[in-house]
Amino acid sequence: MTLRLHNTLTGTKDVFEPLEPNHVRMYTCGPTVWTFAHVGNLRAFLFYDLVRRHLRVSGYRLTHVLNLTDIDDRILDQAMHAGTTIEEFVKPYAEAFLEDMDLLRAERAEVYPRATEHIPEMVGMIATLIEHDYAYAADGDVYFRIASFPRYGALSHLDRAGLKAGARVATDKYDKESVSDFALWKKAHPEDEKLGAAWDAPFGLGRPGWHIECSAMSKRYLGETLDIHAGGIDLMFPHHENEIAQSEAANHKTFSRVWLHSEFLADATGEKMSKSAGEFTTLRDLVAAGHDPLAVRFFLIANAHYRSRVRLSDEALHAAGEQVRRLREFSDRVKRTPPAEHDDAQLAEKTAQVRAGYREALDDDLNLPLGMGLVFDLVRDANTALDAERVGPQNKAQLLALLDDVDAHLDVLRVDEPGLAEEVERLIAEREEARRARDFARADQIREDLKRRGIALEDSKDGVRWRRITEAARS
């Protein structure tokens, strides 16, 4: 089986192969933590999760970096109004982002770098760009000189002739050689230092522009060439064009071999949802309105292909919740029904076909909706066979294996036991106690017991963390 992904750069579905065999380096643009993530952004973040999961299903080891933008104009404005520093201001929103991701069962990325913790890398890259004439200082700011990078616009297939006239790249009032040059470094305002938002650089006290952070942080954690760079379609221009220009001008290497873009959520007229139209819905709003976060998850990843627009509505979320319920009921039913004496040959054949078809759909540019269509069709047939008591032991095993495949992407079938988190935390504390008392047998036993229950422990520098593991990884 071959994985094909739609690469925005080529405009075609290309066979995916990472640079280093079996290891994928992926960078995804994360949230600006000035407020709660809205559901349009969540669609992009869950798209990253789908890519992650399918790469792992495909057998790859993955290093996935998702950045948090913790400095920009909005954050500065809000922090100033709140009378606090930017660091204090963003803290609850950065936490809320990870909470939302957990509620939506998005797997954790390997690294969540923050812009303000990587200023030296950005300053270094800007210095290189100035040195080689790709960037210039103007009145304390530093701008990237678009004219110095002839490939600018290749990703979004821009007409460069129209670029200067039409593009709104920088809105600053400083001198620039052309209107489409964009800021790499912004001169500090008098109040920025008080907000904790000004850093020293050879080109003056200031702060980085938004675009340079992704170029600098991706290089720091993933090297000069990425296998995959993903983001929402609204970031393609100018943000991703600017990332390419910065990185390729500084490194003289291809920045990302594959670019993936997810479409946005549409409003009733098919246009992008916008805050000004009062459509700035957060996960909290949806949960408060009675929607299960997993229905939201299903809606955002399985309802429509990631490259088509989809309209959020109460009805659509209810329908998604209904599909999750059907799938769960089916899974429970298959598990608890005692097998019939003989297997149903027709059902066996269809299940095998659907299992292969599901995998093919995912390998074909992550077409989860197509795969789910096949699965729900089989669920209907299998329910009929269960009604007639025709589901034998092999049928059962096959159906459960298919559901495992499906849940590797969907992750809506496992049920959180009430009080599980507290119990795991208690057992982790008990294990720590046992280790301190050098009772390693007891400590190992606790780890093994948890593993059997689908919980893996990871010792990290911040203490012991736990995560859920799949059925197959338990034994």
Ligand SMILES: [Zn+2]
């Ligand atoms: Zn970015």
